[in-house]
Amino acid sequence: MRYGKVRWEKMDPLSKFESQVALPWQFWKLGFWWVSDFMVIGRRRNELINGEGIFPLPDFVCIGAQKSGTTRWANIFRQNVNLFIPEIKELHYFDRHLGESFVSYLQHFPDLDGLTKGEFTPAYALLPMWRIRLIAELNASLKVLYFVRHPAERSWSAAKMEVALRSNRAVSEVPAGEYVRFVESAWCRAHSNYPEVLRKWNSAFGPKNLLVCSFEEMVNNPAREYRKMCQFLGVEENAPPLEQDFHEVVHAGLPGAPPEEVRVALRNLYQRKIKRWEKATGVSLPALEGWFDQSVESRPTR
Secondary structure: OOOHHHHHHHHHOOOOOHHHHHHHHHHHHHHHHHHHHHHHHHHHHHHHHHHHOOOOOOEEEEOOOOOHHHHHHHHHHHHOOOOOOOOOOOHHHHHHOOOHHHHHHHHHOOOOOEEEEEOOOOHHOOOHHHHHHHHHOOOOOEEHHHHHEHHHHHHHHHHHHHHHHOOOOOHHHHOOHHHHHOOOOOOHHHHHHHHHHHHHHHHHOOHEEEEEEHHHHHHHOOOOHHHHHHHOOOOOOOOOHHHHHHHHOOOOOOOOOOOHHHHHHHHHHHHHHHHHHHHHHHOOOOOOOHHOOOOOOOOOOO
């Protein structure tokens, strides 16, 4: 039963193709994944054992959430002489390139005088459990950063990027129904389901190796949050970034407030969950009504 559960999680429901194919095809792939996944795990383990000492393992990973400041904070981390972030911020090895050699992944983290090395790939938040366990097996001491943002605010920011920006339309040109379909989609809701993400990563790495940071606190008290992250990673702050660096807006979202239909959909999705999610994440999330009263246009998005 345990292996069956892992394999069903591997069948990502967010994949449009896999969610629409016939059930017999799913069962055929279920057996195939049992074999192929164990082969991948075995290859990666052997590569690590045989190549130990050639390339250092990364010390930390930031797993998102999407549209919660990961790009801006990757740039801030690059200013610390004690930290190393690859030129490519999102390596996507464990979600897109797992079939490639593990050494090809480790080559992004050269041994540079003992620097603390890490990557920022928000897509890792939605990794199936078996891949998270693989990461833990390969790198048990890995520290995990997770940035959380009010789910309604995060969803609207993602909707503007995925629905409007990628189709070269202004926010006001997109029918409200398209936004509603997006924020209610399984993919968007999964990125905002912080307790489920934490449950999976906690089960693999434990709470001591996982730090949750509030997007709101990173905007309002960036220096304090920066110190907290440096302490968690075990590095000195070095020269703290300049104030303007903390507030630099990267990948600014399109201007525009959510239509009333989108606000109603977001309220229905998240209003009753906020208190429970605050308890699960250990951070404060602003009230839903308070977010809708603020100017969406003036907020940093990523």
